[in-house]
Amino acid sequence: MSATIVDLEETTTAKPRRARGRWGDRLLYGYTWLIIVWLCLPIAVMIAFGFNDTKGRLNLTWQGFTFKWYAQLFSVPDLTTALVNSLTIALIATLGSAVLGTLIGLALGRYRFRGQGSLNLVQFAAISAPETVMGASLLSFFVQLNVGRGYWTIVVAHIMFSLSFVAVTVRSRVLTLDPAIDEAARDLGAGGWTAFRLVTLPMIFPAVLAGSLLAFALSIDDFIITSFNSGSTLTFPLWIWGAQKNGLPPQVNVMGTLIFAAGILLAVGNAVIARRRR
Amino acid sequence: MTQTEEADSAIGTELAAIELKGIVKTFHSHGDAVAAVKGVDVTIGEGEFFSLLGPSGCGKTTTMRMIAGFDEPTEGDVFLHGKNVVGVPPNKRDVNMVFQSYALFPHMSVLENVAFGLRRKGVAKDEAARRAGEMLEIVDLKGREKRRPRELSGGQQQRVALARALVNRPSALLLDEPLGALDLKLRQAMQVELKRIQREVGITFVYVTHDQNEALTMSDRIAVMNDGRIEQLGSPREIYERPASRFVAGFIGTSNVLSGTVSRTGSGKAIVEPGPGERIMVSHEAVPGDEIELTVRPEKIDVRSDPPDGDGCALRGTVNEVVYLGMFTNYNVTTSTGAEVVVFVQNVSSADDVATRGDSVWLSWDPRHSYVIGA
Numbered sequence: 338m339s340a341t342i343v344d345l346e347e348t349t350t351a352k353p354r355r356a357r358g359r360w361g362d363r364l365l366y367g368y369t370w371l372i373i374v375w376l377c378l379p380i381a382v383m384i385a386f387g388f389n390d391t392k393g394r395l396n397l398t399w400q401g402f403t404f405k406w407y408a409q410l411f412s413v414p415d416l417t418t419a420l421v422n423s424l425t426i427a428l429i430a431t432l433g434s435a436v437l438g439t440l441i442g443l444a445l446g447r448y449r450f451r452g453q454g455s456l457n458l459v460q461f462a463a464i465s466a467p468e469t470v471m472g473a474s475l476l477s478f479f480v481q482l483n484v485g486r487g488y489w490t491i492v493v494a495h496i497m498f499s500l501s502f503v504a505v506t507v508r509s510r511v512l513t514l515d516p517a518i519d520e521a522a523r524d525l526g527a528g529g530w531t532a533f534r535l536v537t538l539p540m541i542f543p544a545v546l547a548g549s550l551l552a553f554a555l556s557i558d559d560f561i562i563t564s565f566n567s568g569s570t571l572t573f574p575l576w577i578w579g580a581q582k583n584g585l586p587p588q589v590n591v592m593g594t595l596i597f598a599a600g601i602l603l604a605v606g607n608a609v610i611a612r613r614r615r
Numbered sequence: 616m617t618q619t620e621e622a623d624s625a626i627g628t629e630l631a632a633i634e635l636k637g638i639v640k641t642f643h644s645h646g647d648a649v650a651a652v653k654g655v656d657v658t659i660g661e662g663e664f665f666s667l668l669g670p671s672g673c674g675k676t677t678t679m680r681m682i683a684g685f686d687e688p689t690e691g692d693v694f695l696h697g698k699n700v701v702g703v704p705p706n707k708r709d710v711n712m713v714f715q716s717y718a719l720f721p722h723m724s725v726l727e728n729v730a731f732g733l734r735r736k737g738v739a740k741d742e743a744a745r746r747a748g749e750m751l752e753i754v755d756l757k758g759r760e761k762r763r764p765r766e767l768s769g770g771q772q773q774r775v776a777l778a779r780a781l782v783n784r785p786s787a788l789l790l791d792e793p794l795g796a797l798d799l800k801l802r803q804a805m806q807v808e809l810k811r812i813q814r815e816v817g818i819t820f821v822y823v824t825h826d827q828n829e830a831l832t833m834s835d836r837i838a839v840m841n842d843g844r845i846e847q848l849g850s851p852r853e854i855y856e857r858p859a860s861r862f863v864a865g866f867i868g869t870s871n872v873l874s875g876t877v878s879r880t881g882s883g884k885a886i887v888e889p890g891p892g893e894r895i896m897v898s899h900e901a902v903p904g905d906e907i908e909l910t911v912r913p914e915k916i917d918v919r920s921d922p923p924d925g926d927g928c929a930l931r932g933t934v935n936e937v938v939y940l941g942m943f944t945n946y947n948v949t950t951s952t953g954a955e956v957v958v959f960v961q962n963v964s965s966a967d968d969v970a971t972r973g974d975s976v977w978l979s980w981d982p983r984h985s986y987v988i989g990a
Contacts, residue, residue, distance in 0.1 A: 517718035520685055523705045524712045525783065526735035535731075539722045 380597060387590035394584035406587040413588050419576035420592055422488065426572065427556040430495035435549040437496070438503025439541070442548075445504065446511025447519075460501040471498060472565030479566060486568030494566045495556040502555065503548030510544035543611050550603055557596065630697045632787050632819040633659040633682060633710075637691035640677050651677040652688075653843035659787070659821060664813055666822045666830040669840035670866065675823045678840070679789050682821065684708045696786055706735075711780035712789040715796070717772045719764035725751065725775050726760035732783040750782040751775075753815060755808075770801045777812065787819040794829065806832050827867045831855060839863050856912070857986045864910045864988055871913060871956045872988070877905040884982065889952045895928050896982035908988050913959040915984040918946055918969050923979035930978045932956065934970050944968055948978060 386396055390403035411417045441460075445453065463471070475494050479486055518540070522532035538545075560574040567575060577589055640652040652674040659665045667675040680686040681693055684705035692699050700708055711732065720728050729747035734740070751757055754774040764772055773793060780788055793809075794802045810833050813820050824830050830837050831851040838848045839862075847859040858864035864872060873895060875887035885901040888894050897909045911928075923929050932948040935955075939945075939962075946958040956978060960969065970976050 515716050515718055517714040517716050518720065520705070521712070521714055521718035521779075522720070522731070524683060524685075525732035525779070526706045527731075528704075528706055531735065536720055540720075 383590050384594045387587055387594050389587055391587060396585055396587050396590065406591050410588055410591055413586055415571065416576055416586070416588055419571040419573045422570060423557055423573035426488070426491050426495060427553050429492050430499060430556040431549050431553040433496040434499040434503050434552045435545060438500045438548055439507050439545050441500070441504040442507025443511055446508040447516065460504055463498060463501045464505070468561040472562040475562065476565040486566050487570045490566045490568065491563055491570060491572065494562050495559065498562060499552035499555045502551045503545070506544045506548035507541055510541050514540055546607055550607060554600065631658045632661045632663070632696065633821065634694035635691065636694070638678065638681060638688045638693070639690035640681060640686060641689045650843055655845055657838055657845065657848065659819060662817050662819055664810070664820045664822065664833055664835045666824060666834040666837045667840055668824055668827060668830040668837050670825055673840040674843040675840050676791055679791055679821060679823050683710055683712045683789050709786045710789055711783050711785040712791065713776045713780050713793045715792045717776040719772060719775055721764055724760065725756065725762050725764065725767070728764065728775055729779045729782050731779065747782055750778040753812060754778045769797055770805065773797065773805065781816055781818065785818065787821055790820060790822045792824055809833060839866065858910055858988060861908065861988055869913050869957050870910045872908060872910050873954055874906065874908045875952070877901045877903050877907055879903060890931060892922050893930050893951065895930065895985065897985040897987050899987045909985045910988055911980055911985045913957045916956070916958045916978050916980045918958050918960055919977050919979065920970065920974070922977050928980050928982055928985060932976055932978055934972055934974045934976055937968055937970070937972055946970065948976060
C-alpha cells in the first residue's frame with residue numbers, strides 16, 4: 338500500500354522535472370563544448386600550420402601535409418636562441434619566484450607583522466597594474482641604477498611580476514592550515530627547518546606547484562614587460578614580433594605546439610598529483 | 616591557600632614532574648597589556664592526573680602552553696623535573712602535547728604520524744615503527760597503521776594524537792581540551808579510556824578542560840582557575856564538597872549559596888536563625904553579628920512538609936518549580952529569606968512527588984554539609 342503511494346509520487350513529481358532538466362542539461366552541454374571549441378580553435382590552427390608544406394615565406398594558406406618542420410626545428414639559429422632564452426629565463430624566474438613567493442606567502446598567512454597590510458596591497462597592485470606601466474617603471478628603475486638591459490634584467494623583471502602570483506596562492510593555502518600542526522611538529526622535537534621541510538612544505542606544496550606553473554606560464558609568453566627591459570636579448574615572443582612582418586617560418590608553429598604540449602602535460606601532472614593527495 | 620599547601624605536602628619530597636613558580640603572562644595587543652595569567656604557583660607530582668579547570672579565558676590554556684614552551688612566561692619559572700626550562704624551545708622540552716584540533720600531519724600515514732617524534736630523536740626507522748606500532752596497539756588502533764588521518768573517525772584521530780605524544784615517553788603529557796570535538800557518548804567513553812591509558816603508561820597527565828564533569832571523573836587533583844589565578848586546588852571530592860569560593864561553588868556542579876547574620880555560636884559552630892524554627896549551622900569560628908556566606912549542595916537537602924525533628928539545619932520555603940528528571944526530581948524552593956534553593960531528591964520509590972508547585976515545605980540537611988565560603 339505504502340509502496341504504491343511512493344511509486345505514484347515519484348512518477349508524478351519526477352517526470353516533468355526530469356524532462357525540463359534534460360533540456361537544460363543539453364543546452365549546458367552544447368554551450369560548454371562551444372566554448373571549448375572556441376578556445377581551442379586558434380591553438381588548433383597553430384598546430385595545423387606547423388604541418389603545412391608551405392613553399393614561400395608566408396605560412397598562411399594550406400599547401401599540404403609535412404613533418405619536415407619538425408625535422409628542421411632548429412634550422413633558424415636566431416629563433417633557436419630566442420627559444421632557449423625564453424625557456425631558461427622562464428625556469429630561473431619560476432624558481433626564483435617560487436622560493437621568494439613561498440616565503441612571502443608563509444609570512445603573510447602565518448604571522449602578524451608591521452607592514453603586512455601594505456605588503457598585501459603592493460602584491461595585488463603588482464598583479465593588477467597594467468603591464469606597460471610595470472614595464473616602463475622597471476625600465477626607468479634599471480636606467481636609474483645604470484644596469485645594462487639584457488638577459489638578467491629580463492629575469493629580474495619576470496621574478497618581480499610572477500612573485501605575487503605564487504605568494505597569493507601559497508598564502509591562501511596557509512590560511513586554511515591549522516597552526517597547531519606546525520606547533521605539533523615542534524612539540525615532537527622538530528626544529529624550525531625540520532618542521533618546515535617535513536610538515537609545512539608538504540602541506541603547502543600543491544599551492545607552491547600551482548603558483549610556480551602560473552609563474553612559468555606568465556614568464557614564457559610575456560611580451561610587454563620583456564620588450565621594455567630586454568636590451569638586445571631576444572626571447573621567443575620578441576623574435577616572433579620582430580619576424581612577423583617578413584612572414585613567420587613554420588618552426589614558430591612547431592615550437593608553439595611543443596610549448597603548448599608541455600604545458601598540457603604539466604597541468605595534467607599537477608591535477609593527478611592533486612587528486613592523489615586529496 | 617591552606618589547601619594548596621596541604622596538597623603540596625601530599626606529594627612529599629620526590630622531585631615534582633612540573634613546578635610552576637609565580638607564573639605571570641601578559642600579552643600585548645595594539646599597545647594594551649592583557650594579563651592572561653596573574654600569578655600561578657603549582658606543583659604537579661610524578662604520575663599524577665592533574666586538571667586545569669576553568670571557563671574560557673581563565674588562563675588555563677596559556678598556562679599549559681608555557682609548560683610546553685609555545686609561550687614564555689613574562690614572570691616566574693617553569694621547572695620540569697627540577698630543571699628550569701624558561702627559554703628552552705618546545706622541541707627541546709621533554710613534554711608532549713595533545714592538541715584540541717589533534718593537529719595530525721595530514722600527508723603522513725597513522726604510523727608515520729606516531730613515529731614522527733621518535734624519528735626526530737634519532738631512533739632508527741625500524742625501531743621507531745615497531746614502537747609506534749606498540750603504542751597504536753595500546754590505544755586500540757592496530758590495523759590502521761597505513762591509513763591517512765582523514766580516513767579515521769574523530770575518536771580514532773584523537774587516539775592517534777594521544778599515541779603520537781605518548782610514544783615519546785615524555786615526562787609529562789599535556790592535553791588541551793582533547794575531547795572537546797567529540798560527541799557526548801564518545802567523550803564519556805574516551806574519559807574512561809584516557810584514565811586507563813594513563814594508569815597503563817604511568818605518565819603525568821596535565822589536562823586542560825572547561826568541562827567540570829570531565830575534570831571530576833578523571834583527575835587526581837584539580838586546579839580551578841578563574842581570571843588568571845588558581846581559585847582552588849584539591850582532589851575532585853574536596854573541590855566538589857567544599858568549594859573555597861563563590862566562583863568554585865557556582866562553576867562546579869549546582870550549588871546553593873546562603874547568607875545570613877550569625878545569631879549564636881557554640882563549640883566551633885556558627886548558627887544563623889532567620890525565623891522561628893529555622894536554623895543554619897556551619898563549622899566556623901565567628902562571633903554573633905558576623906555576616907557569613909555558605910554553600911550546600913542540592914543533593915544533600917531533604918524536602919518535607921512538616922518541620923524536621925532533631926537539631927539539623929532547617930529552613931522554610933515555598934516550592935516554585937518541580938521538574939521530574941528520571942533519576943531524581945529537581946525542586947526550586949524560595950526560602951523565607953528570599954534565597955533561591957535548588958534541591959535534588961532521588962526518586963527512590965515510584966510514588967508521587969513529595970511536594971508540588973506552591974506548597975509550603977521545610978528544607979533540612981546535616982550541618983556537616985554546609986561550608987562557609989571565602990573563609
